[in-house]
Amino acid sequence: MPQIIRKIARTPIWILVFVGIALTPFFFQDDSNAIKPLLELPQDEILFQQGDMSEWSEPDFDDSDWAQVTLPDNWWQRGIRPMGAKCWYRIPFTLDNAFRNQTLVVSLGYVGSVSEIYLNGERIGGEGSFYPVSIPPQRTVHAAILPNQLLHYGGAENLLSVRVKSLVGAGGLLSDSLTVYPSDAFWDIKERAEYSRETWKIIVFAICLVCFCLFMGISYLIKDQYRGAYRATAWIAFANGFGVLYHSHLFQTSTGVSELVVLAYFVMTIILPVAMYQLARSVGRKKASPWFNGIMALSVVGYVGTALAAGPNFHLSALAYAILSSVSLILSLVLIVGGIRGGIPNAKVVLLGLLIFTTAGSLELISLAWGWLPYATLFWGPVELGIIGFLLAMSWVLLSQYFQIHRREQMLGQRLLKIQDDERQRIGHNLHDGIAQDLIALQYEIRLLQKGSEGKKAEQLRQVSEYTREILSETRALAEDFQPFSEGNRSLVGSIEEWEGQLQRRHKVKFTNEFSPVDVDGTIAEAIYRVIQEATQNACRHGRAEEIKVRLSDSNDDSVKLQIEDYGVGFDPLQINSTSLGVRFMKDRVEACGGQFSLKSELGKGTVVSVWLPKADERNLSKKVMQDGE
Missing domain, CATH: 1.20.1070 (Rhopdopsin 7-helix transmembrane proteins)
Structure with missing residues (x-):
């Protein structure tokens, strides 16, 4: 899955x-043209007034000082700042007796933004809400049913009053006509058109x-x-x-x-x-x-x-x-x-x-x-x-x-088990290259001692004693190398400096340290220590380095950077085997902790090992398996 x-x-x-x-x-089309209007209200008698008074809906109100407008009426284009503005429209119209037994709907088209519709002084509908909080309607056609009991027929004048408040965008009556439709057909078209537009929402x-x-x-x-x-x-x-709450409206x-x-x-x-x-x-x-x-x-x-x-x-x-x-x-x-x-x-x-x-x-x-x-x-x-x-x-x-x-979870187990195997192989290589070679030399000296003359035995015994001390020293060093790291009463920096002291005594190498205060957990400290161990030991044994620089610093708020630079003989990175135990040991340990590993080397110029590690191990599993592997 x-x-x-x-x-x-x-x-x-x-x-x-x-x-x-x-x-x-x-792809959403306006279907309002799918039906023809029964009547278009007169365009030349639409009156407009900015402001807000309840009596402006009454038929007998004196509107002689109101301005006459034509549709579409965009407040912005007429210099009215629309946001928050309130204005009224008064539209007189007449109906023949032929409409008396029909249920009619008046459509204002698009309105910006909230409307209330009045017929002969009585509120008959609107879109959106004025109080207590102004809520703009969805982008919809504003319309209302014209109640038969409020209408005057036979040429008598009716008054349609529209109160408009702009909240966003343009204000005013924004369609090019005011029309009257048969009720059932109009609401069906309006509903389908709005459902299609609401698909977006x-x-x-x-x-x-x-x-x-x-x-x-x-x-x-x-x-x-x-x-x-x-x-x-x-x-x-x-x-x-x-x-989700907003769109649920x-x-x-x-x-x-x-x-x-x-x-x-x-x-x-x-x-x-x-x-x-x-x-x-x-x-x-x-x-x-x-x-x-x-x-x-x-x-x-x-x-x-x-x-x-x-x-x-x-x-x-x-x-x-x-x-x-x-x-x-x-x-x-x-x-x-x-x-x-x-x-x-x-x-x-x-x-x-x-x-x-x-x-x-x-x-x-x-x-x-x-x-x-x-x-x-x-x-x-x-x-x-x-x-x-x-x-x-x-x-x-x-x-x-x-x-x-x-x-990474799938690969982590295999990688950590590989680290354990690498550790075992590494121990075997160190035993073979170090103690085993010294034991062979000791065995050779003992044979010479058995066959040699009395005059040479003193010198041969001295050589045997020297080999014995070297073997003992190598054994102790090997034991220290593979002792699990534990800060205990010493800091990470103290542990690193102690290790460097051991290498200085063995290989006469000079160390230069640049340590910034870092706050890392035990598993990351273990990884830092082990990488420094491996990189510096390789620099001394194989790179014949006389000087090594170690830098440890904060990389950002979540990670630290470690860099080990030696000035030894270096090597050709293209010639190194990707399965080389030392390099693979460092790379796998770093990546198992969620870090990044980089190695650069050039013949005659030395080697640079760069490591980025998180301050806290991303997997408790990695810490447990690493400690088990030690």
């Missing part, structure tokens, strides 16, 4: 999903829900194994939780949840930039500066405070959100570029998701500033397209990280 999921995750299906979602709105809702479950599941699986991914996952899951008809929906959307707008920043931190090569965290926190506080204080001033709220998004973008880009330069896996994917989200978010802010509601009927919320791109990028990252861990 994991193999199947992995193949799906790494195919172009992600690109196809994103492109398909992006193009979905363009349902897709976003479904993907948010799937990603929420996916992120929470992966969080549980890798929380103790990949801290960076877990940190980003927690933020993304939190954001998608609010995303598709299935709510009660206005009782309006405040909760608006709150969910408001919180989601805060969480998403923070989630981007946290995701960038997880793929950054270097630790994020405390200044970065402080700037991000101030931006969030500034946006929340501004949004709460601005009230209906959406321009000010949009400006504050633009600042928050820009700060998140700049800080995230700095971290991601550092990750790309440092070769961090998936950093480029995160960058792609960030750019998609930023582009879509910019379009959303532009839509708040300019009236493009007719286009918005196709693109309902560009930021949602950005959310989808961001989620797909995050899904790729997390699935990739999870399957990397899954593969």
Whole structure:
């Protein structure tokens, strides 16, 4: 099963999903022309007034000072700042007796944004809500049934009054006509058209829900194994939780949840930039500066405070959100570029998701500033397209990280067992190359002693004694080499310096150390010590080095870097066998702890061993098996 999921995750299906979602709105057609209107209300008698008074709906109100407008009426084009503005329209019309026994619907077309419709002073419908919280309707045709008991027939005048409040985009009556339709046919067409447009919303809702479950599941699986991914996952899951709540208003008809929906959307707008920043931190090569965290926190506080204080001033709220998004973008880009330069896996994917989200978010802010509601009927919320791109990028990252861990779990047991076998072979080689050779020489001297003359026995006995001391010293050194590392009362640095002292006595080599304070767990300290043991011993025995430099320092907030550089004879890396015990021993031990190993050498110039290790072992299993193998 994991193999199947992995193949799906790494195919172009992600690109196809994103492109398909992006193009979905363009396949939705407005079917309002599928039926012909019974009547078009007169265009030359539409009156307009900016402001908001309840008596403006009454038929006997004096509207002689109202302005006359034609449709479409876009407030932005007439110099009215639409966001938060309230205006009224009064449209007089007459009906023949032929309409008396029909159920009629008046259609206002597209309206920006919230409407209330009155007939002869009585409220008959509307879209969206004015109180207690202004909720813009979905991009839909605003319409209401004309009750027979309120209508005047036979040429008597009727008054249609429309109260409009703009929340986002353009304000006003944005269609080119006001029309009357037969009720049953109109509602059927309207319902089908809105269902098709709402498919866009349902897709976003479904993907948010799937990603929420996916992120929470992966969080549980890798929380103790990949801290960076877990940190980003927690933020993304939190954001998608609010995303699910926000999009669930598709299935709510009660206005009782309006405040909760608006709150969910408001919180989601805060969480998403923070989630981007946290995701960038997880793929950054270097630790994020405390200044970065402080700037991000101030931006969030500034946006929340501004949004709460601005009230209906959406321009000010949009400006504050633009600042928050820009700060998140700049800080995230700095971290991601550092990750790309440092070769961090998936950093480029995160960058792609960030750019998609930023582009879509910019379009959303532009839509708040300019009236493009007719286009918005196709693109309902560009930021949602950005959310989808961001989620797909995050899904790729997390699935990739999870399957990397899954593969490593399969390989770890074999690799650690190989380390044990290598250790045994290494012990055998050391016994053969060291003690065994000394014993052969001792045996040869003893034979000479048995056959030699009396005058030479004193010198031969002295030679035997010297070989015996060398064998004893070699045996003790070998025992120390393979003694399991345990810090006990000594530090890691102290242990390294003690080992270097032993090599100095044996091989007369000079050591230069550059140690920075590092905080690592026992398994990582063991790996550092063993790599230094192997690399320095090889430099002395095979490289005939007279000077060795050892550097240990912090690489970033999650890892340390070790470098051993000798000035010996070096070797040709192309000639070294990939199964060479010493090199394989170091490489396998480092990779088993979740680190990276690099070796560079050149004839006559020496050898450089570079190692990057996490500060904490990613697998408790590796620690246990390593200790068992010692």
